[in-house]
Amino acid sequence: MTDPLAFAAVDLGASSGRVMLGRAGPGVLELTEVHRFPNRPVRTGATLHWDILALYRGVLDGLRAAAAAAGGRLAGIGIDSWAVDYGLLDASGELLGNPVHYRDDRTKGVAEKVAAALPAGELYAATGLQYLPFNTVYQLVAARGTPQLAAARQVLMIPDLISYWLTGRAGTEITNASTTQLVDPRTRDWSPTVARRLGIDLSLFPPLRAPGDTAGTLRPEVLAETGLTGPVPVIVVGSHDTASAVVGVPADGEDFAYVATGTWSLAGVELPAPVLGEASRRANFTNELGVDGTVRYLRNIMGLWLLQECLRSWETQDRAQDLPALLDAAAAAVPLRSVVDASDPAFIAPGDMPRRIADACLRTGQPEPRTEAETVRCVLDSLALAHRQAVEDAVRLSGRPVSRVHIVGGGVRNTLLCRLTAQATGLPVVAGPAEAAAFGNLLVQARAAGAVTGGLGGLRALLRATQELRVHEPGGASGTTREAWDEAAARCRRAEGASARPR
Incomplete structure (x- = not known):
């Protein structure tokens, strides 16, 4: 050996x-x-x-x-x-x-x-x-x-x-x-x-x-x-x-969607060829090239930048938060009370993110978050809905069936986000590895050097055999039934219409 x-x-x-x-x-x-x-x-x-x-x-x-x-x-x-x-x-x-x-x-x-x-x-x-x-x-x-x-x-x-x-x-x-x-x-x-x-x-x-x-x-x-x-x-x-992170998705087979999480959430599917039609453009999907001749068909979503900027804003206001305690409080907050378009261009620049989120809620006739925990719950519910919409649109536009969602990257450590994504999509979410980009980087190097062999399937099999993964099933808690997520998704679509996104 x-x-x-x-x-x-x-x-x-x-x-x-x-x-x-x-x-x-x-x-x-x-x-x-x-x-x-x-x-x-x-x-x-x-x-x-x-x-x-x-x-x-x-x-x-x-x-x-x-x-x-x-x-x-x-x-x-x-x-x-x-x-x-x-x-x-x-x-x-x-x-x-x-x-x-x-x-x-x-x-x-x-x-x-x-x-x-x-x-x-x-x-x-x-x-x-x-x-x-x-x-x-x-x-x-x-x-x-x-x-x-x-x-x-x-x-x-x-x-x-x-x-x-x-x-x-x-x-x-x-x-x-x-x-x-x-x-x-x-x-x-x-x-x-x-x-x-x-x-x-x-x-x-x-x-x-x-x-x-x-x-x-x-x-x-x-x-x-x-x-x-x-x-x-x-x-x-x-x-x-993201190309390295998708190599680091420990998927078995092709019927999977991925969400590479971090400052951005990049959600989509892996394809052998691009999808270039007008419907794809209007859905704001991208065809980025991947390793081994693949195409990463995905949508860029604002991601945990929203949470990061909220934390930074509170810190500058002498209201620094303990993140684990804040996430626990967010988990206990009323679900789906208010949701925003996570890809609203108003959220791109650094600034007072809690105020921007509250303003976005008010613009669409929803109650503004009253506490830090409610703001975080709004952010994570909105991201889960954005993940759901991206996965559904990727399936519809590409014709690629999906039976599970893999979340990789830093968001793996946010158990609440993983759980909410499973509830929103109605699909099992496999979480891990957190260091998917580094693993994908390592695997491509190792194959080039002859330390490992095989295509993407073989590289991913090595990941599954060696890394600890966690599965979140889609069963929701009280207040997060499929119907509740459907109603929130409709509100989110109205929020998209009120945002400054180009069409």
């Missing part, structure tokens, strides 16, 4: 980054967090930026910790992060400035400019991507005419930028490239027609590469700084963290 190999999975999230040390081999799949570091955006003037150099420092510190734990030897390093954002390099390969945060407001009004050059229906038919105001294409159009973009010679998505600094070799990983709204999901290649009509220079993007490719090996100075013994390959994984 082959001995397990050691790998480092770098997983950069919107609020924190971590480096995980993984071991993988026949019958073996283990992950240990060796370093975690904050991801704090920085506002300079009117612009919200990512502190990319602090993130890179966190990656180097994490690789040093992984080296110490693994005796200096790693069989590979993989990097995944959030999507859509990018860094610009000049002619000498130097970073031109800190990447702009997707929550920055520079893209306000840009969608109308894009639609004037390329109507929304044509853009969707060409790229299959859900409208989100911060998609890369809108960011690039917003940056048109700026000195930075004029000086740029390369555009690197965030994980590709980290990989470039580690190896000195540039490339564009395909699953993350698909979130730019510049890729044709049928050909899995750039769409020159879209780029031409929007005035975007595709030559700025380095060549596409796929999960399992080798991005390069660590530069000598990186080896020296981290204490690793070379050569150490950086292995291309599904660098969009």
